[in-house]
Amino acid sequence: MKAYLDYNATAPLREGLKAVMLEAMSAPANASSMHGFGRAAKKRLEDARKQVADAISVFPSEILFTSSGTEANNLALRGFPTRKLFVSAIEHPSVLKAMEGVELLPVDGQGVVRLEALEAALAGQEHGAALVSVMLANNETGVIQPISEISTLCRKYGALLHVDAVQGVGKLPLDMGLLGADMMTLSAHKAGGPVGVAALAIRQNIAIRPLLTGGRQELGRRAGTENIPAIAAFGALMQVGLDSNAIEQMKAQRDRLEAEILAFAPEVAIFGIGAPRLPNTSMLAMPGVASETQLMAFDLAGIAVSAGSACSSGRIEPSRVLKAMGVETGLAGNAIRVSLGVTTTPQEIDCFISEWKKLYTRTRKNAA
Ligand code: PLP
DSSP: OOEEOBTTTOOOOOTTHHHHHHHHHSSOOOTTOSSHHHHHHHHHHHHHHHHHHHHTTOOGGGEEEESOHHHHHHHHHHTOTTSEEEEETTOOHHHHTSSTTOEEEOBOTTSOBOHHHHHHHHHTSOTTOEEEEOOSBOTTTOBBOOHHHHHHHHHHTTOEEEEEOGGGTTTSOOOHHHHTOSEEEEESGGGTSOTTOEEEEEOTTOOOOOSSOSSOTGGGTSOSOOOHHHHHHHHHHHHHOOOHHHHHHHHHHHHHHHHHHHHHOTTOEETTTTSOBOTTEEEEEOTTOOHHHHHHHHHHTTEEOBOSSOEETTEEOOOHHHHHTTOOHHHHTTEEEEEOOTTOOHHHHHHHHHHHHHHHHHHHHHHO
């Protein structure tokens, strides 16, 4: 591999976390057991809970560990069966498909939720009858949503607000009080933690209906023996906090990538570029070249990128996110997502830019 540029899919395990996991795996670890091993596991669990809670400024009792961001999102939406659900049209499928009958909130051409549409939707409900779910940052375009404004509207109409902050971990400040969220989903593996561990933060005065029953773990809100090694690594990851210098450097590399490609081919579309975006993400369309063709060419060149869109049975469907943004289907079918991490090197970016230019030049010659 010459360049790994698919951090929004999953990030390489961060240095030091393998050691944390191996250490936690070195003894039996069921945190519900009464004996010494169980108590040691329980301590690791509660230490990690405090680390995650501190990172987002909530109480430890407000952190509920889950197996994935997908599970946390499902729990957040299915946990309130009597509320009317409003979710943005660009949510991750684990929100969009969590429940039947969710109502979609439109986004503008930059991929930002239309606040007037949210207000109209909430005004049409009885006070206190709705649950709104809007992501902090989109996994395909990186576009950041105006969560504080959304929270203000939710308060006005007594709606609960769930924020899927999976793509914000390690990239954006995640103070839950400042964001004004009632529930927030985090996942470890997009930020260098292990796959298979995540959390739902939920305000302590809010009673949620569990998805998994049959055990008293997680204060009875999520049954099942906790995955202590993964949870310990998640805690250690969150304790590290944001490295603002590394994030600045990552953003500078993303900006250089976009600037060089635009200088070479000004006709290239970069989606959401006019909105606040994550510092690591770029979704761009190579005119006239299908996403699949690009992915294969980059893969052959040793570069891992992705189509922002879902790949089902080997076929890439045009992105729902771009569709919701009003991007025309042909152009959406030319889009790929490049996502960087704090360990991405300038050489990896050079390598991507050079392959991108080669591929575009080749396909334009073939078309001529
Ligand atoms: N939410 C967003 C915005 C995501 O990007 C993802 C993963 O792609 C998820 C939720 C699901 O997280 P997990 O992979 O931990 O199930």
